[in-house]
Amino acid sequence: MIRVSHVNKSFGDKHVLKDVSVDIPEGETIAIIGRSGSGKSVLMKHLIGLMQPDSGSVTVDGIDINAITYAELRRVRRHFGVLFQGGALFDSMNAFENVAFPLRTFTEMTEADISRVVKECLAMVELEDVGAKLPSELSGGMQKRVALARAVALQPRYIIYDEPTSGLDPETSNTIDELIRNLADRLNVTSIVVTHDMHSVLNIADRAAFIYEGRMHWTGTIEALHHSDDQILKAFVTANEYKIGPS
Amino acid sequence: MVPLTPDIIINPISALGRYSQLLFHAFGAVTEVASYRKNLWRQMVKVGLDSLPIVMLAATFSGAVSTVQTSYQLVSPLIPRSIVGAIITSSMILELGAVVTGFILAGRVGARIAAELGTMRVTEQIDALETMGLNSVGYLIVPRVVAGVVMFPVLYIAACFCGIGGGMLIGELGGFVPLEEFIYGAREYFQPFDPIFGIIKSLVFGFLITSISCFKGYYTQGGAEGVGRATTQAAVASCVFLLLADLILAVLLL
Structure with a gap:
């Protein structure tokens, strides 16, 4: 609370x-x-x-x-997971890396497990196919959805x-x-x-x-x-x- | 109401306070190696390796031009030609090697750092790092400053070799100073403390350029205009404090 x-x-x-x-x-x-x-x-x-x-x-x-x-x-x-107004995706990383970032930083998960969780999160926001794209290649709405996937990655x-x-x-x-x-x-x-x-x-x-x-x-x-x-x-x-x- | 103390006094003091506070946090985060280890190597490549070609080019030309000009000025038959080698070597090791590298890094690396961090600030990427539970100072600033402090002496050494090499080359090829006389002069008047002084200077310059640029970028306010302002201020402030540090170190150590 x-x-x-x-x-x-x-x-x-x-x-x-x-x-x-x-x-x-x-x-x-x-x-x-x-x-x-x-x-x-x-x-x-x-x-x-x-x-x-x-x-x-x-x-x-x-x-x-x-x-x-x-x-x-x-x-x-x-x-906490936070979805910022502009998405605040890290522009040096692609969508997959953005979602993987908190998992790589705060967990001891293997790359295979990280890959599985990232795909699940991207699927949750209905963006399974954008993993390789940079934030600049995504529309505003897609950026927010990827940011949402990142926000929920650590549950x-x-x-x-x-x-x-x-x-x-x-x-x-x-x-x-x-x-x-x-x-x-x-x-x-x-x-x-x-x-x-x-x-x-x-x-x-x-x-x-x-x-x-x-x-x-x-x-x-x-x-x-x-x-x-x-x-x-x-x-x-x-x-x-x-x-x-x-x- | 008219403020009692003019902004011209308050603003620099306030900036110094925030700069000190940021450095304090950065020093506190140095031990959190796990948070910046991956980023450190990338920054060392960006600060050091990527700057190497332009530093070598600038140093080579500085050494070559200095050799031509020194030879032009020392035309007396009473002055041996070898003195040109001594002057070029000393000035590269004591001054030009570090200062030329410093100016290049202030423009190239300092501006890049401020623009990167400034953009991250105005697009809330720094807030995103913080809300994830990451120490943004440790993650963003420590690797950049450490990379600057580690890589600047490497670039300085490369600049000295290139500058002296450029001087030797133009001296020999242009007929200003024969190679043997250049080397004789360089060895005859060499002071063992000179390169130590140069290394100390390059450590200080590396710290100043990266920390000032990080400070300007980290506290960027406003949108694209703010990033532009931070970038310009980072390059200008780095150059000004570099010159100031140059003078202070010369007075204290020579």
């Missing part, structure tokens, strides 16, 4: 996160939603210790990740998705959404999806946490989201629906 308690974060005189608290229970898929610049990505970076809060705490399985050494933090991070307990569908066409976005949902079901992982795409949220999340102007404005189930009377939340959700296209 991940627990964010009263986190504050400022950059210079810009107060980005204001007393943010949220609990993310095991096995749940939670969507952290909000406008661009509302502090979603900053919160995401706090969850894996890429940023330290000015005050407040982030605990993962009861461990305060800001009160431990760097070596201990790295051990905690190995429970993490938590997967964080940073804007998984941004910059993708609607069809590819749906494919990514399906993959996220399938992975959550098949691997029984806890998924944290940082997005402003309500279409994705409705497709994949069990629960949503809405950040507005740096504050955790609303949290609840997707069912509750549909029936919420909160005007700010409604405005955000409606704006998204308009973008998708009025039905």
Whole structure:
């Protein structure tokens, strides 16, 4: 379980996160939603210790990740898989090597076993045939799927998705959404999806946490989201629906 | 509100602090050999072997041109021609071998390191390494700095041989200094401490160029423009600190 308690974060005189608290229970898929610049990505970076809060705490399985050494933090991070907005594939390696990288780095597996696991991961994201291709030879959607294969290679307990569908066409976005949902079901992982795409949220999340102007404005189930009377939340959700296209 | 201390003072101090912090982390990660072993050999090839042809070419021409110019200036019948060999050998070993190699590495290797790490930073590849549980400083910076420190003296030695060889060749072929006189002068005035000084200098230069370039690349901000800025700053800062270190070492050790 991940627990964010009263986190504050400022950059210079810009107060980005204001007393943010949220609990993310095991096995749940939670969507952290909000406008661009509302502090979603900053919160995401706090969850894996890429940023330290000015005050407040982030605990993962009861461990305060800001009160431990760097070596201990790295051990905690190995429970996480992260899909970055641009994929963040290593451009000097081909798709196969990218997925194999964490296995070669953190396990004692033989090359034959690594090859088998990499092929399984690439098959999971329906990209069995791209192993030899460099990231520059893949489309944006394919890069994200390879990055997803890399993120799950070590069978993490938590997967964080940073804007998984941004910059993708609607069809590819749906494919990514399906993959996220399938992975959550098949691997029984806890998924944290940082997005402003309500279409994705409705497709994949069990629960949503809405950040507005740096504050955790609303949290609840997707069912509750549909029936919420909160005007700010409604405005955000409606704006998204308009973008998708009025039905 | 007008800041009390101008940025012109704060920025260099802040940069020095972050540079020191990065070096501290890098030194801490030196013992984690497993995290950078594979990368070290690749970096040694990129820093050393790949730079060898251009370093040899530049050093050969520097030695040759210096020989021609020194011969042109020393026209007095009272000065033996062998003195040209002594001057070229000393200047290659004491100064030109290390400085020519340093400038080439600052432009070639320093810019490449900053561009590589800068691109990795702005495309979140460094964040990806960190979130996997890898020490990104150990994985990315330590092998580059170690490769610089190990390979710079090798390149310096090659530069000295090529520079002196180029001088001998042009001296003989161009009729400026006969080969025997060049070698006689080089041996007569040779100081055993000179190559030691050159090696010390090349170790320092190798460390400065790679660590400064790693620093500029690792902390790149912004997109393509940021990478371009980091690359330029890495090459310029490496050259400036190389010259500064050159002066300090000469004052301290000679």
